[in-house]
Amino acid sequence: MYQAGGTIKSLIDKVASKEYILPAIQREFVWKPDQICQLFDSLLQGYPFGTFLFWKIKPENRNIYQFYDFVKDYHQRDNPHCERLSELPEQEFVAVLDGQQRMTALNIGLRGSYSWKMAGKWWSSDDAFPYRRLYLNLLGAPDDDSGSVYQFEFLTKELAEQVTASHIWLRVGRILEDDIDDLTDELDERELSKDDRKRARVVLRLLRRTIYDQDKISFYEEQNQDLERVLNIFIRMNSGGTPLSYSDLLLSIAVAQWDKLDAREEIHTLVDEMNREGDGFSYSKDLVLKAGLMLSDIGSVGFKVENFNKTNMAVLEDTWGRVRQSLLLAVRLLSAFGFNGQNLRADSALLPIAYYLHFRGLDDSYLSRSEFAKDRALLRHWLVKSLLKSSGIWGSGLDTLLTAIRRVIVDRGRAGFPEQEVEAIMAGRGKSLVFTEEELDELSSIDYGNKRTFALLSIIFPGFDFSHHFHVDHIYPQGLFNKSALRKSDLHDEQIELLIKQSNQLPNLQLLEGSINNEKRQKMPDLWYEQQWPDPIARGNHLQSQAIDFLVDDLNLFVDFYEARKKTLRSRIGHLLNG
Structure with missing residues (x-):
């Protein structure tokens, strides 16, 4: 049975006081700035807000599971992840199973900021990530193309202070910080026409009522403490909205089954480290999870639920240190070849290289020692050929291809990279690295x-x-x-x-x-x-x-x-x- 949950103001207060937190099975925040703007526009238009699914944690279970805080100040490079809660709040708390994206969007819009990379600037430059907060143009006109009635935008302070005849930007978070009468007095001090002043006052008061006065929240509360049941509910409830990838769901299972390490933190940290190598890459947790299956010699490398059983996840946890080392070494090798996120055509091409390095137990000395020069050249030659094929080697049939390459490396790769044998097995699967005259x-x-x-x-x-x-x-x-x-x-x-x-x-x-x-x-x-x-x-x-x-x-x-x-x-x- 669904229950009434109060106002947006009460919800945001509970997020701030950590009465609402996130279980480790939740994915990362994935909404883009325009989605947050659309959410606030929908709220002001009076559209339904949707329901939430909460999991009430009993006191005896508060230390069994891992929990995270909501993102407030999102930074695409420096702060893209939810922060792990090392100490849980003293009061009773609720884990959010469905509604994280909407609640985080409200938290960022009303209390925080959103900094994303500007096109054409280096990832290493702080100037590439200007600090932006959510603003509402109190004089904004409806946009027929998007269906928006109210103009919300993430702006820097400098842009927001540029007053024009058609713009009065109010930082949305001020509705929580300042008295409505003070905000209205500010409007009265501006040189506005009678119609513009009326329009601005109406929008300002509507924002205040939407946040403070209207009961927008409804929720269902699950009280069963069995993690398997909660995981099944979580997967079912998260089949809509911004799509969950297989890795999101399977990472949830890994998180629940690793005993000594925090799977979520380990994988996210590794992805961040890989992407910071050289001139920067754009690897995903999907690739890292697939690499975990491949390098740990777990069945096929497919994203299938049966591959993520407790036995396999125990193997992955035990070998994680070496898996991590081999992936980082493989990324450093690709960087030494001159590749980065801009010119690497297929991220999956990293996986056979990582497996080969892992299988032979190689370390960072492989990058520079002369005795490995010929081997590095073979790897590079094979990699480039696979990237040059116009048909796309790393597309369809990827899982069976990776499994077959893994088998060849085990059989023939003890003394060096078996380029010819790998190419032969690829050709047998319709992935030939021989180039026709037309291709040349x-x-x-x-x-x-x-x-x-x-x-x-x-x-x-x-x-x-x-x-x-x-x-x-x-x-x-x-x-x-x-x-x-x-x-x-x-x-x-x-x-x-x-x-x-x-x-x-x-x-x-x-x-x-x-x-x-x-x-x-x-x-x-x-x-x-x-x-x-x-x-x-x-x-x-x-x-x-x-x-x-x-x-x-x-x-x-x-x-x-x-x-x-x-x-x-x-x-x-x-x-x-x-x-």
């Missing part, structure tokens, strides 16, 4: 923005020290290929379109260190190379190493350069991939 032709003119471009350049031109930032760069700068400038060269439109297209393809691309790339900018390459390598012999040797037979000083002749380098690159690619 396509690679020889691959585009600048393609995720395969870095991998291809890295194997054509080996020997880079990827501990520095390297970029895929244009030999003839892209800025030179603008239509207005090319028209002055008496080229007709078809020639211009062809030049612009070719300027973004492989024959006009190279790998350059970031600092050098910045120096190069819009210089013609013949002048820039002469400046970088004044000695003609050294310059000639470098150009040959980059498959550049000659340079032209006139864009009218760019096609000659393009065709010559494409022919050279096509030959190299065929030899490297199929030789």
Whole structure:
């Protein structure tokens, strides 16, 4: 039977006092800023808020399970996870089984902040994550496209203070901090038209009534203390809303079955550490859980409930330390190959490498010791080939492929990475790493923005020290290929379109260190190379190493350069991939 739970204000107060907390089986907060804004707009429009499912914890069970606090100040890099509660509140408390996303959204909107990464900025930069809080435009107009009536946005303080004729931004949390009369007096002090003042007052009072006066909350309370029953309820109740991945559900089971370690904290911490390696990656807990199954030699590597039984989870917990070490080593190896979250086409390609390192019991010395140089080269060659296949090696049939590769590594991988045997087993499953003539032709003119471009350049031109930032760069700068400038060269439109297209393809691309790339900018390459390598012999040797037979000083002749380098690159690619 559902019960009335009071107002939003009372709910938020209980979150703050930790009367409402989160059980370890709950997933992370996953809502985006626009979802929070939509929730507040729906509340002001009077739409149903939905019901909650609570689990009342009996005093004798308060220390059996692990619990977490709600997120208040979300930071995509520094604070994306719920904080573990090391000390539970003294008073009686309730664990939230359904409604976490909505309650966290209210907590962030009314009491906290939301900082997400701005596009085009480095993850390592603090400026990439401006501090934003939820604001309501008291003069906002309805948006017919989205169906929103009230304008909520997450803004920095500086943006919110920019007053215009159509904007009066109220930080939503002030409705909890300030008296309504004081907020109304602030409005009266503004120079507003009669209609705008009326509109702003109406919206302000509606916000206050919605938070303080209206009984918005209803809930069902489960009192059974059996974790298996609660887990089943949790899985059933979380089948709607923002979809739960298999890993969310299975992580819940692992959390419930690990005895010595906190599975949730271990996996989230490992994901964060992996993603901080090198220039940054974007691995998920799904991948880490699958890696746990693979590296622990648990049945198949599929996300099936039977793979997450108590026996298997005990094996995973016992081997977790080595699993963790091998995954981090594998990520460091990929970083040493020059890969990161921007240019790694398939995260799952990490898994066979991690298993191989794990199987052989290798450590960080593998990254630098000369005796492993040939083995590293084999791994890199196989990895790049798998990433270059246009059909996509790491898509459908992934679980059976990983299980088969694991078996080959166990049988043939004790002395070194068994590249040929792995490729043979892949070919038998329709994942051949032999490239057809058509595929080689396509690679020889691959585009600048393609995720395969870095991998291809890295194997054509080996020997880079990827501990520095390297970029895929244009030999003839892209800025030179603008239509207005090319028209002055008496080229007709078809020639211009062809030049612009070719300027973004492989024959006009190279790998350059970031600092050098910045120096190069819009210089013609013949002048820039002469400046970088004044000695003609050294310059000639470098150009040959980059498959550049000659340079032209006139864009009218760019096609000659393009065709010559494409022919050279096509030959190299065929030899490297199929030789």
